[in-house]
Amino acid sequence: MSISVQHISKSYKDVKALNNISFEVNEGELFGLIGPDGAGKTTLFRILTTLLIAEKGSATVAGFDVLDDYKSIRNHVGYMPGRFSLYQDLTVEENLNFFATIFGTTVEENYDLIKDIYVQIEPFKKRRAGKLSGGMKQKLALCCALIHKPKVLFLDEPTTGVDPVSRKEFWEMLKRLQQKGITILVSTPYMDEAALCDRIALIQGGEILQIDTPPEIVKHYPKKLYNVGADNMYKLIETLKGYEHQYSVYPFGEFVHYTDNRSDFNSKELKLYLETMNLSNISIEITKPTIEDTFMELARL
Amino acid sequence: MKRFIGFIKKEFYHIFRDRRSLFILFGMPIAQILLFGFAITNEINNVDIAILDNSKDATTQEIINRISSSKYFSVQQYLERGADIESAFKKGKIKAVLNFEKDFSQKLIKEGSATVQIITDATDPNTANTISNYTSAILQKYQQELNKSITVAYQIVPQTRMVYNPELKSVFMFVPGVMTIILMLVSAMMTSISIAKEKELGTMEILLVSPLKPFLVIIGKVVPYIFLSVVNAVIIIVLSISIFKMPVQGSLFLLGAESVLFIITSLALGILISTVAATQQTAMMISLMGLMLPVILLSGFIFPISSMPVPLQLISNIIPAKWFIIILKAIMLKGVGITYIWKETLILLGMTIFFIGVSTKKYKIRLE
Amino acid sequence: MKQENVIEVEGLSKKFGDFKAVDAITFEVKRGEIFGFLGANGAGKTTAMKMLIGISTPTSGKASVADFDVYTHAEDIKKNIGYMSQKFALYDDLSVKENITFFGGIYGLSRAQIKDKTAQLIEELGLQEVANQLVGSLPLGWKQKISFSVALLHDPKIVFLDEPTGGVDPITRRQFWEMIYKTANNGTTIFVTTHYMDEAEYCDRVSIMVNGKIEALDTPERLKKQFSVTNMNDVFLKLARG
Numbered sequence: 011m012s013i014s015v016q017h018i019s020k021s022y023k024d025v026k027a028l029n030n031i032s033f034e035v036n037e038g039e040l041f042g043l044i045g046p047d048g049a050g051k052t053t054l055f056r057i058l059t060t061l062l063i064a065e066k067g068s069a070t071v072a073g074f075d076v077l078d079d080y081k082s083i084r085n086h087v088g089y090m091p092g093r094f095s096l097y098q099d100l101t102v103e104e105n106l107n108f109f110a111t112i113f114g115t116t117v118e119e120n121y122d123l124i125k126d127i128y129v130q131i132e133p134f135k136k137r138r139a140g141k142l143s144g145g146m147k148q149k150l151a152l153c154c155a156l157i158h159k160p161k162v163l164f165l166d167e168p169t170t171g172v173d174p175v176s177r178k179e180f181w182e183m184l185k186r187l188q189q190k191g192i193t194i195l196v197s198t199p200y201m202d203e204a205a206l207c208d209r210i211a212l213i214q215g216g217e218i219l220q221i222d223t224p225p226e227i228v229k230h231y232p233k234k235l236y237n238v239g240a241d242n243m244y245k246l247i248e249t250l251k252g253y254e255h256q257y258s259v260y261p262f263g264e265f266v267h268y269t270d271n272r273s274d275f276n277s278k279e280l281k282l283y284l285e286t287m288n289l290s291n292i293s294i295e296i297t298k299p300t301i302e303d304t305f306m307e308l309a310r311l
Numbered sequence: 312m313k314r315f316i317g318f319i320k321k322e323f324y325h326i327f328r329d330r331r332s333l334f335i336l337f338g339m340p341i342a343q344i345l346l347f348g349f350a351i352t353n354e355i356n357n358v359d360i361a362i363l364d365n366s367k368d369a370t371t372q373e374i375i376n377r378i379s380s381s382k383y384f385s386v387q388q389y390l391e392r393g394a395d396i397e398s399a400f401k402k403g404k405i406k407a408v409l410n411f412e413k414d415f416s417q418k419l420i421k422e423g424s425a426t427v428q429i430i431t432d433a434t435d436p437n438t439a440n441t442i443s444n445y446t447s448a449i450l451q452k453y454q455q456e457l458n459k460s461i462t463v464a465y466q467i468v469p470q471t472r473m474v475y476n477p478e479l480k481s482v483f484m485f486v487p488g489v490m491t492i493i494l495m496l497v498s499a500m501m502t503s504i505s506i507a508k509e510k511e512l513g514t515m516e517i518l519l520v521s522p523l524k525p526f527l528v529i530i531g532k533v534v535p536y537i538f539l540s541v542v543n544a545v546i547i548i549v550l551s552i553s554i555f556k557m558p559v560q561g562s563l564f565l566l567g568a569e570s571v572l573f574i575i576t577s578l579a580l581g582i583l584i585s586t587v588a589a590t591q592q593t594a595m596m597i598s599l600m601g602l603m604l605p606v607i608l609l610s611g612f613i614f615p616i617s618s619m620p621v622p623l624q625l626i627s628n629i630i631p632a633k634w635f636i637i638i639l640k641a642i643m644l645k646g647v648g649i650t651y652i653w654k655e656t657l658i659l660l661g662m663t664i665f666f667i668g669v670s671t672k673k674y675k676i677r678l679e
Numbered sequence: 680m681k682q683e684n685v686i687e688v689e690g691l692s693k694k695f696g697d698f699k700a701v702d703a704i705t706f707e708v709k710r711g712e713i714f715g716f717l718g719a720n721g722a723g724k725t726t727a728m729k730m731l732i733g734i735s736t737p738t739s740g741k742a743s744v745a746d747f748d749v750y751t752h753a754e755d756i757k758k759n760i761g762y763m764s765q766k767f768a769l770y771d772d773l774s775v776k777e778n779i780t781f782f783g784g785i786y787g788l789s790r791a792q793i794k795d796k797t798a799q800l801i802e803e804l805g806l807q808e809v810a811n812q813l814v815g816s817l818p819l820g821w822k823q824k825i826s827f828s829v830a831l832l833h834d835p836k837i838v839f840l841d842e843p844t845g846g847v848d849p850i851t852r853r854q855f856w857e858m859i860y861k862t863a864n865n866g867t868t869i870f871v872t873t874h875y876m877d878e879a880e881y882c883d884r885v886s887i888m889v890n891g892k893i894e895a896l897d898t899p900e901r902l903k904k905q906f907s908v909t910n911m912n913d914v915f916l917k918l919a920r921g
Contacts, residue, residue: 045848046847046848046849047819047846047847056678059516060520061516061519061520062677062678080676081522084519084520084521085522087520089516089517089520091516093512093513094513095512095513095514095516095517096517097321097324097512097514098512099324099328099329100321100324100325104321107317108318108320108321109517111313111316111317112318112518112521112522113314113521113523114313114314114522143720145720154517170846171720171845172720173718173919174719174874174876174912174915174916175719175915175916175919175920176719176720178916200875200877201849202877242864243860244857244860244861244863244864245864247857260850261853261860261881262880263877263880263910263911264880264881264899264900302849305848306849309848309849309850
C-alpha cells in the first residue's frame with residue numbers, strides 16, 4: 011500500500027473541510043481525486059504531505075506515518091501545489107538545480123526520469139520561470155517535483171488553467187511516470203480527466219461520494235440516460251423541467267441529459283409532450299452516462 | 312552543507328535580481344546619511360536678527376558689535392520703535408530681536424543692572440532655544456569682562472566645555488542613529504519580507520515538503536542579509552568618516568563586533584515577524600510600525616530619553632536600538648573600550664538570545 | 680427574431696512591436712447568440728476581447744460592437760456591454776446588496792432602479808438569506824451567479840464572459856449555463872472566452888484561435904463533423920497540433 015488514509019477529518023473554524031475520509035492507493039497506481047473547488051482536495055494533499063495535521067484519523071504515505079515519520083515522508087515524496095510555486099525570478103535551469111540541491115541530489119543523477127519532460131523546456135532553460143507560458147511552467151514544476159526520484163508524487167490540480175493541448179501532454183507524461191513505478195495521487199476539477207486514472211475518488215463538500223475504477227463508476231449509474239435535443243435550448247430545458255415524470259434534467263453540451271422517474275419510460279410520449287409545447291427538431295436517444303453524470307447523481311443524494 | 316550553500320546562492324539571485332530591494336539595500340543608507348548629515352542640523356549659523364536700541368550708548372554699541380561679529384548672528388535691521396518688533400517678525404526673516412532699555416549704560420553703572428530683552432521666534436522651538444542660549448552666553452561673557460576691573464567678592468564663574476563633540480556637530484549625533492535604523496531596516500525588514508515572499512508564492516510549501524531542515528531554511532534566508540548588513544555598516548562608517556569627518560575614537564574591531572551583534576538581534580526580530588506575517592505586505596507593515604517607529608521615536612536617536620515621561624523612558628529600555636546607539640556613541644565619540652559598555656552589550660546579547668528563542672519556538676514546520 | 684449582427688469584425692489586428700497578437704480576424708456575432716471564443720493560452724483571445732470591449736485600440740482592421748465603432752466610440756461600447764471575468768468579479772468585503780448597489784451606481788442606474796433590480800435579482804437567485812452577508816463568505820458557485828447577474832444589471836446588449844465557470848461543481852455549473860441560456864433567449868448576446876472545451880459544447884457557434892488567427896468557426900456540431908471527432912476537445916487538439 012502506497013497511501014493509506016483512515017477516517018481523516020479536518021475543520022477550519024466552523025467549516026468542515028474533510029469529513030471522515032478513508033481510501034487506499036496501491037503502489038504504482040495513478041489515483042485521481044475528482045471534485046470541484048472547495049471539495050477538500052487541497053486540504054487532503056496538505057495532510058498527506060505533512061503540511062497540515064488532521065484532527066481525527068491517521069494516514070501513511072510510502073509506509074510512513076504522516077505524523078510520527080513526517081521527516082521520512084518529506085524525503086520520499088514529490089509535491090506540486092495547486093498554484094505555480096517556483097521562483098519566478100530564477101531561470102528554468104536555476105530552479106531545477108536549486109531543487110536538486112536541496113534534495114541532496116543533482117540534475118544529472120536523475121536525468122533519465124525527467125528527460126522526457128525536460129527536453130521540451132530545455133530550449134528555454136535560460137529564461138526566467140515567470141516568463142514561461144502556462145504549459146511550460148507546469149512542465150518545469152513537474153520536473154522540480156521529480157528531481158529526487160520520489161516514490162509518491164502528489165499533484166494538486168496540475169492542469170487547472172492550462173490549455174487542452176498542454177493538458178493532454180501532461181496526462182501522457184503522467185502515464186509514462188507511472189510505468190516507472192511512481193505512485194501518483196492527482197486531483198482535478200475536470201471530470202473528463204477522471205477517465206485517464208486507474209481509480210478515482212469522487213469528492214465533494216469534504217466527503218467521498220464513491221471510489222472505483224472509471225468504468226465501474228459509470229456502470230453504477232442507476233438510471234437510463236437520454237440525450238434530448240431540440241432547436242431552442244432554453245425552452246427545451248424549461249419544458250423538460252416542467253415535465254411531471256422528470257427525475258433529472260442537465261444541459262450537456264448541445265443536448266440535455268434526461269432521466270425519467272418511471273421504469274417503463276417511453277420516448278415517444280416525451281417527444282409528443284415536447285411537440286405540444288412547440289419545440290421543433292426533437293431528438294431523443296439513449297446515451298451512456300459519463301463520470302460527470304454519476305457525480306451529479308451522487309451529489310444530489 | 313551543499314544543500315545549504317545552494318540555498319544561499321538562490322537567495323543572492325533573488326536579491327540581485329530585484330531592483331527594489333537592491334535600492335533599499337544600498338541606495339537608502341547613502342541617501343540617509345547624506346540627508347541627515349547635510350540637511351538636518353541643530354546648529355545655528357548666521358541667524359538674522361534685529362536690534363531695537365533705545366539708548367544708543369557705548370555699552371549697547373559694544374554688545375551689538377560682539378553679537379554681530381559672532382558667526383551665529385547677522386544683524387539685519389535696526390528698529391526704531393517697540394511697535395516695529397511685531398511687524399519685523401511677521402515678515403518672517405528675523406528670528407530674534409534684542410531690545411535694549413533706555414539709558415542702558417547709565418543704569419548699569421549707577422544701579423548696577425540694566426535690562427536687555429531677547430525676543431525669539433518660537434515657531435521653531437529648538438532654534439529659538441539655541442538662539443537665546445547663544446545670546447545669553449555672549450552677554451555673560453561681556454559681563455564677566457566688565458567685572459574683571461572691579462573686584463567683587465564671591466563670584467562663581469561657570470566655564471562650560473563641550474567634550475566628545477566640542478563643536479556641537481549634529482552629524483555626530485545622527486550617524487549612530489542612522490546606522491542603527493539602516494541596520495534594523497535591512498536586517499529585520501528585508502529578512503521578514505523575503506521569508507513572507509516564500510509563503511506568499513507557495514514556495515514555502517515545497518521547501519517544507521523537502522528534506523531541507525525547516526530551521527536551515529530560515530538560517531539560509533538570514534545569512535545573506537548578515538553579509539549585506541555588514542557591507543552596509545562599513546559603507547556608513549566610511550561615508551561618515553570621509554565626508555563628515557566623524558571621529559572613531561575607539562577600536563574599530565569593537566565597533567564591528569558590536570555591529571554584528573546588533574545585526575543578529577535585528578535578524579532575529581525579522582524572523583520573529585515572519586512567523587506571524589503571511590504576506591510581504593504584512594511583514595513590511597509590522598516592520599515599519601513595530602520596529603522603525605520605536606527606533607526613531609524612543610531610542611534616543613532624535614528625542615533625548617532623559618526628557619521623556621517616565622513610562623516612555625521605561626519602554627525605551629526594551630528597544631534594542633537604544634542600547635546599540637549608546638554603544639555606538641560610546642565607541643565612536645568617547646573612544647571607550649568594552650569595560651565601559653559591557654552592560655549594554657550584555658543587554659543586547661540577552662535580547663538577541665530571547666528573540667532567537669521565541670522565533671525558534673514559534674517557527675512552524677507545517678503550514679498552520 | 681430578427682437576425683441582426685451585434686458584433687462585426689473585419690481584418691482586425693493588434694501588433695505589439697513585431698509580434699502579431701491578433702492577426703486579421705474576421706467574424707460576426709448575431710443578436711441573442713451564444714458565441715464561444717476559444718484558443719490556447721497566448722493564442723490572442725484576451726487581446727482580441729480587450730479590443731472589442733473598448734479598452735485596447737486595434738492596430739488595423741474594422742470592428743463594431745452594438746453598432747459602435749471600436750476606434751471612435753469606445754465609451755459608448757462600454758455603456759452597452761456587460762463584463763464578467765473569473766479573476767475579478769465582486770468585492771469580497773462588501774455584502775451581496777452592497778455589491779449590487781455599487782455596480783448599479785457605476786453603470787448610472789438611478790436609486791429606484793437599483794432598488795428594483797436588487798430585489799428582483801435576490802428573488803431570482805434565491806439569495807434572501809444571504810443578501811446581507813459578505814460576498815467573500817459565499818461559495819464560489821454563488822459568487823459566479825451573482826457576478827453574472829451584476830454584469831446584466833444595466834440590460835446590456837452583449838455580455839462578455841472571460842472564463843466564467845472554472846472550478847465549480849457540475850450541478851452549479853449547469854445552473855450557470857441555464858442562466859446563460861435564459862439571458863440569450865431574452866435577446867442578449869453572450870460572448871464567452873474559454874479554454875475549457877466542454878464549455879464550448881454549450882455555445883451556438885464557436886471560433887477557435889491559433890497563433891492570432893481564427894482557424895475554425897462554426898457550430899460545435901458541424902466542427903465535430905468536419906474534423907470527424909466526437910468532442911470539442913479533439914477538435915481543438917487537431918487544430919492546435921496542426
